[in-house]
Amino acid sequence: MVYNEIGKTGMVVSNLSFGASSLGGVFHDIHEEEGIRAVHVAVENGINFIDVSPYYGHLKAEMVLGKALKDIPRDKYYLSTKVGRYGKDGVNTWDYSARRATESVYESMERLNIDYIDLINVHDIEFADLRQVVDETLPTLVALRDKGVVKHVGITDLQPENIKWVIEHSDKGVVESVLCFCHYSLNDDMLLDYLDFLEERGIGVINASPLSMGLLSQRGTPSWHPAPKALKEACARAAAHCAAKGYPIEKLAMQYSTSLNPRIATTLFSSANPQNVLKNIGFVNEPMDEQLVEEVKDIIGDQKRVRWKNS
Secondary structure: OOEEEOOOOOOEEEOEEEEHHHHHOOOOOOOHHHHHHHHHHHHHOOOOEEEOOOOOOOOHHHHHHHHHHOOOOHHHOEEEEEEOEEEEOOEEEEOOOHHHHHHHHHHHHHHHOOOOEEEEEEOOHHHOOHHHHHHHHHHHHHHHHHHOOEEEEEEEEOOHHHHHHHHHOOOOOOOOEEEEEOOOEOOEOHHHHHHHHHHHOOOEEEEEOOOHHHOOOOOOOOOOOOOOHHHHHHHHHHHHHHHHOOOOHHHHHHHHHHHOOOOOOEEEEOOOOHHHHHHHHHHHOOOOOHHHHHHHHHHHHHHOOOOOOOO
């Protein structure tokens, strides 16, 4: 396992990290005991950064993760969670107010069975008034950072231009890290365009969803995926090409997202299956077929960097 620092935070994390969204049954129903074991297997095999949110499974992911963390020494992992995006009874809700952000932090700590949060993020800022994020949400989290309740503050979004805007309109040092998903993968490397901007400001970079929310998978794109049809079809052709070569596209995608750019501190993947956790760790520790990467990019062709709206 390779370890990198997230910006200037002092958090030196594994280049492959554990996204706990799957513990909330975001992708399919899970067996809780198996999900807990998946967390333990990840940490036992060198993964030391775990990301979650109260939104995932509408609190379930944090609750399951909290059960898993009871049996893991606190110095064995860094924990990241979020404020701003929530849900109840299958209905999404958003609240980026100072009051709700503060309440959310303490509620998350209780569910997670921890007494501080290593990294607190404003979740999916594209759903917020960005000016409110700058003027209200982030200052609230900084105040909690000053108290030691949280150690570091970040923002997350699918749209990197929103991330850039918030950083440009915030005081230096407010935003310490960013989490952007689906923009450093085989079909979309847009995150590269922002690395100089982030590095100049000492801001760490967390990548997520190396499989582009299932686009880069042998089983095919889930029905709910918001990508346009042409992109789905291109990725399906790429997956078939990799399968014909005996090299699962999931393996290539994981390797691509974790091995090529040291300025990206870590890449999050999510699985509630212990065997899948071990498989993905194995993938990133093997050499990547760089020729196959180029073949896949050629197949994706003009669908590279084609975007979709978050939902």
